[in-house]
Amino acid sequence: MSAEDETLALEKAESLARGAALKWASGVFCRPDQLKHLGQYRRRETQRNNSIQSRLKSALQSYLEGVDHGVAQLQVAFSEVRHVQQALREVQEIWWEGEGSLTKLQPISQLVMEHVQLSVAIQSLPYIYAVPKQIAETQELLESRHLLEAHVHLRELESLRDDVLYRLQKFRPSLDSTDDQPNTEAADLVQRFFAGVQGLSEDLGRTLSSLATSALEVARSDPSLLVSAIRIIEREEILDVEEFRGPVQQPWKPPGRPKHWREHFFQALEKGVWDRVMEPRLLWENLSAADIAKHLKELQGRVVEELQAMCFVLVPCVPPHYDLPRGVAFMCHQGIARHLRDILSHDLPHPALYHVLDWVTTVYTSEHMMGHPNFSSEIDVSELGPLIPPEMLEEQLNRYTRSIRACLSQWIHKALEVEFSDWLRDQEPDKDQDGFYLTTFQQIVMQMLMENVQLAAALGESLENRVKNAVLYEMQNCLVWLREALVKYGIEHMKDRTYPTYYTQYLLAIINGCCALSSTISHLQPEDSGSPVFRKASPCLQTSLDKTQRKACHLLLDELQTELQPLFRDIPSRPWLTGSDYVRFICDKIEDFSQYLCKARAPACQYLLAQTERMVAIEYVRALMCSKFVCRSPAERQQLAHRMALDAEELSTALHTVGLEESPLCVSLIHSIQELFALKEPSLLSLEVSGLMTAFPDVSEDHVLALLELRGDVTRDLRHTVLSTMHRQALTLPDDYRTIFISIPVPAPAPSFCLHPSSCA
Numbered sequence: 001m002s003a004e005d006e007t008l009a010l011e012k013a014e015s016l017a018r019g020a021a022l023k024w025a026s027g028v029f030c031r032p033d034q035l036k037h038l039g040q041y042r043r044r045e046t047q048r049n050n051s052i053q054s055r056l057k058s059a060l061q062s063y064l065e066g067v068d069h070g071v072a073q074l075q076v077a078f079s080e081v082r083h084v085q086q087a088l089r090e091v092q093e094i095w096w097e098g099e100g101s102l103t104k105l106q107p108i109s110q111l112v113m114e115h116v117q118l119s120v121a122i123q124s125l126p127y128i129y130a131v132p133k134q135i136a137e138t139q140e141l142l143e144s145r146h147l148l149e150a151h152v153h154l155r156e157l158e159s160l161r162d163d164v165l166y167r168l169q170k171f172r173p174s175l176d177s178t179d180d181q182p183n184t185e186a187a188d189l190v191q192r193f194f195a196g197v198q199g200l201s202e203d204l205g206r207t208l209s210s211l212a213t214s215a216l217e218v219a220r221s222d223p224s225l226l227v228s229a230i231r232i233i234e235r236e237e238i239l240d241v242e243e244f245r246g247p248v249q250q251p252w253k254p255p256g257r258p259k260h261w262r263e264h265f266f267q268a269l270e271k272g273v274w275d276r277v278m279e280p281r282l283l284w285e286n287l288s289a290a291d292i293a294k295h296l297k298e299l300q301g302r303v304v305e306e307l308q309a310m311c312f313v314l315v316p317c318v319p320p321h322y323d324l325p326r327g328v329a330f331m332c333h334q335g336i337a338r339h340l341r342d343i344l345s346h347d348l349p350h351p352a353l354y355h356v357l358d359w360v361t362t363v364y365t366s367e368h369m370m371g372h373p374n375f376s377s378e379i380d381v382s383e384l385g386p387l388i389p390p391e392m393l394e395e396q397l398n399r400y401t402r403s404i405r406a407c408l409s410q411w412i413h414k415a416l417e418v419e420f421s422d423w424l425r426d427q428e429p430d431k432d433q434d435g436f437y438l439t440t441f442q443q444i445v446m447q448m449l450m451e452n453v454q455l456a457a458a459l460g461e462s463l464e465n466r467v468k469n470a471v472l473y474e475m476q477n478c479l480v481w482l483r484e485a486l487v488k489y490g491i492e493h494m495k496d497r498t499y500p501t502y503y504t505q506y507l508l509a510i511i512n513g514c515c516a517l518s519s520t521i522s523h524l525q526p527e528d529s530g531s532p533v534f535r536k537a538s539p540c541l542q543t544s545l546d547k548t549q550r551k552a553c554h555l556l557l558d559e560l561q562t563e564l565q566p567l568f569r570d571i572p573s574r575p576w577l578t579g580s581d582y583v584r585f586i587c588d589k590i591e592d593f594s595q596y597l598c599k600a601r602a603p604a605c606q607y608l609l610a611q612t613e614r615m616v617a618i619e620y621v622r623a624l625m626c627s628k629f630v631c632r633s634p635a636e637r638q639q640l641a642h643r644m645a646l647d648a649e650e651l652s653t654a655l656h657t658v659g660l661e662e663s664p665l666c667v668s669l670i671h672s673i674q675e676l677f678a679l680k681e682p683s684l685l686s687l688e689v690s691g692l693m694t695a696f697p698d699v700s701e702d703h704v705l706a707l708l709e710l711r712g713d714v715t716r717d718l719r720h721t722v723l724s725t726m727h728r729q730a731l732t733l734p735d736d737y738r739t740i741f742i743s744i745p746v747p748a749p750a751p752s753f754c755l756h757p758s759s760c761a
Contacts, residue, residue: 116167128164128193131157135196142203147228151235154200161194162254191255201256208233208261212268216276216306219313226317233261234319270331277302277332278339289351292343296359299339300369303332311375325378329370333384336364340387344396350403354455357396360387361459397463404452405470411448412478415441420485424492424500429509437505437599442513445478472541475517479544483551486510490555497562507556508599511608514549515601521545549604557611560593561619568623571647572710577639583647587654590616594658609660616651617666618744621673625706626747634680637711641678644670668695669740673707682713686725697731698739702746 029035134153141150165187211218211229218226240258277299310328318324343356363369370381386393419441422429429437449471456467493503500506521541567586576582590612597608631637648670655666672692679688689704701723708714708722733739 128160131160131194132196135200138200139203142200142207145225147204147207147225147232150200150204151232154197154204155235157194157197158201158254158256161190161197164190165254198256201259204232205259205261205264209264209268212265213272213275215269215272215314215317216309219317223317226314229265230318233265236261266327269328270335273306273328273331274335277306277335287346287352289349289355292348292352293355296355296363299336300359300363303336304369304372306332307370307372307375307379311378325375326380326383329379329384333370333387337387341392344388344392350400350407353396353400353403354459357393357400357459357463360393397466400463401466401470404456404467405474408448408452408470408474409477412445412474412481415444416478416481416485420489423489423506426501428502429505435599436512436601437509438512438516439506439509442510442516445475446516449475472521475521476541476544479541479548482510483548486548486551486555490558493555493559504556504559504596505599507552507559508596510552511549511556511604512599512601514545514552515604517545518542553604553608553611556596556608557615560589560612561615563589563593564616564619568619571620571623572627572629572640572643574629577636577643579643583650586616587650590654591658598659605659609655609658612658613655613660613666614740614743616655617669617740620647620651620666620670621741622744624673624710625703625744627710629710631677631710631712634713637677637713638680640710641674644674644677648674665740672696676707677711682711682715682718685714685718686722689722690725690729693726693729693731696741697733697737699741700746701726703741703744706746 028041029038134157138150138153138157141147141153208229211226215226236259240260307325307328311325315324340356340360344353348356364387365371365381367373367376370379370384388396419439422439422441429439432438453464453467453471457464489500489503489506493500564586567582567589570576570580570582593612594609597605597612600608631640648667651670652667672695675688675691676685679685685708692704693699704722704726705719708719714722
């Protein structure tokens with residue numbers, strides 16, 4: 001800060017101080033009577049200023065004394081540093097002068113090292129001479145299974161060897177020397193001399209591993225031997241840990257360390273566990289699903305037996321920190337996982353694959369296996385993890401679904417072939433307890449499909465949905481094949497009306513089977529199912545089922561129609577007008593055929609009856625339009641109308657007798673047409689046709705003209721008037737209207753003029 005800035009700062013501070021003092025004085029001496037205390041205020045402020053100044057002087061004096069002391073110490077330190085630098089230069093000069101004489105002392109250093117090595121060898125000679133004998137004794141102890149004594153001798157031999165090698169390494173030549181060949185040769189000599197010690201260590205390690213492999217048998221027969229082995233392993237583990245924790249810069253390590261005998265113990269224990277669990281081995285030649293199920297059941301029993309034996313027999317022989325039940329459980333888990341991956345790598349049939357999936361998802365974690373109450377407190381199943389990875393499980397579920405679908409398709413094909421051959425045999429189909437016809441095909445298909453769905457449900461909702469989806473699609477394919485078989489069945493019957501013998505009965509059995517399959521579909525897809533697969537597949541399947549059922553119904557109705565058509569040929573005719581029994585024969589045929597229709601389950605039975613009524617109405621009207629009969633007089637027209645009214649009543653009674661509660665179509669249609677002939681005044685035909693169009697909007701001009709031809713009194717002008725009325729009254733078909741006249745063919749009009757057929761030829 002410059003002098004000018006300091007001056008400005010001081011002036012500003014003085015101004016602020018004066019302002020503060022003025023403010024204080026104006027507050028204190030605001031009244032005249034307070035001026036008498038001015039002397040007291042002045043003395044007090046003077047004393048205060050003196051006190052502040054004295055403290056400032058004291059602090060400043062103390063600060064200056066500290067600075068003087070620090071400067072004096074820095075001067076002393078600087079002087080000492082200069083002396084040290086001088087001493088270091090003198091030492092460096094002395095070192096440079098004596099460097100040449102140090103190389104002359106190298107032979108003496110070598111002699112000293114050799115002397116030390118020889119002294120060590122002389123001191124160790126009594127022990128070294130006893131090494132071969134001690135090795136032999138240790139070998140005898142090892143063979144006689146005195147493991148603790150053998151291990152004590154082995155440790156003495158190893159300590160002697162390690163001590164000799166350590167001394168050789170400790171007094172090796174300096175790093176600057178390039179002649180360390182004598183020391184290396186000495187170490188190799190010691191290694192060869194103590195080679196038997198390393199062999200004893202390896203033999204003892206193999207013995208401990210063999211005991212671990214057969215740990216259960218040893219724990220049952222001689223638990224003290226297994227305890228001795230564990231104690232030896234723990235001692236060696238401590239030595240390995242101490243060696244591992246040794247100085248990082250240590251240039252020498254004892255040979256054979258670390259031994260890792262605890263790791264070898266668990267590896268051998270795992271091998272023994274898996275050998276016991278997987279005995280006997282699974283042979284893949286001619287392996288069936290029953291063999292897989294038996295193998296998995298036996299594997300389950302051996303695993304439970306192994307874990308129980310571990311918990312009750314082996315655990316008391318090992319330290320608690322081994323956590324043996326959990327370790328053995330992981331050993332079994334990993335081994336079983338490898339074994340299952342091997343099993344699933346083969347091309348298994350779907351029953352065998354189901355047994356494997358059921359074992360993996362249900363049995364393995366249940367109380368009958370890894371969650372067994374005898375060791376559930378020691379083993380946490382959730383820690384083991386899944387036996388197979390989720391992506392592999394997903395792949396196997398898809399594989400099982402594909403296999404199920406292929407099997408269902410193949411089986412349904414074969415069952416349908418057998419079913420078709422049953423349709424052609426001279427034997428009536430079976431009946432259920434209610435007397436309805438049925439075939440074994442639908443029953444077997446339903447049973448098989450439901451069994452597959454129930455089996456899949458036991459393995460979880462995911463597989464259940466997959467199998468349901470496969471079942472729905474295979475049922476749809478089955479219905480397509482069934483319709484094709486029905487077409488073939490109808491063709492066979494058309495070739496010979498007497499063959500098959502029980503044609504009608506088997507059609508009824510098929511219709512009843514479709515009704516039963518409809519209930520199966522509803523069971524496969526509950527009402528509250530939110531699966532998009534089911535929402536898409538189920539309506540399609542229901543539609544296909546309806547098509548199949550209607551195909552069978554149409555074949556059945558075609559059979560009735562074939563029998564009824566000859567009876568409609570003489571309607572209308574003059575014998576029919578005079579009161580013949582043509583309609584009575586038709587009613588008798590309907591009543592006879594109704595004995596078969598009543599063997600169909602609802603709602604198919606009501607559908608067949610309704611279609612029968614529709615067919616009778618169509619055939620009756622078709623017979624009227626196709627006939628060449630023409631009324632010759634008003635009396636015949638009245639007689640025709642009266643006869644049609646009687647026929648309508650008679651047909652209505654017959655349909656009611658066979659079980660149709662109402663016959664609105666047949667009666668109303670015949671009555672509506674009958675009005676066209678009952679009308680005495682032809683000029684009013686337009687009104688009657690208008691009423692016919694109102695009741696049956698699908699009636700066409702050709703239909704009306706064909707019916708008017710029967711009257712015999714309709715002129716061309718009147719026909720034109722009727723057609724004009726129909727054009728003006730063209731109606732749109734209601735949404736809920738069931739067409740009838742569209743199904744009635746109109747006969748082609750005869751040409752007005754034609755040559756004789758012989759002339760055309």
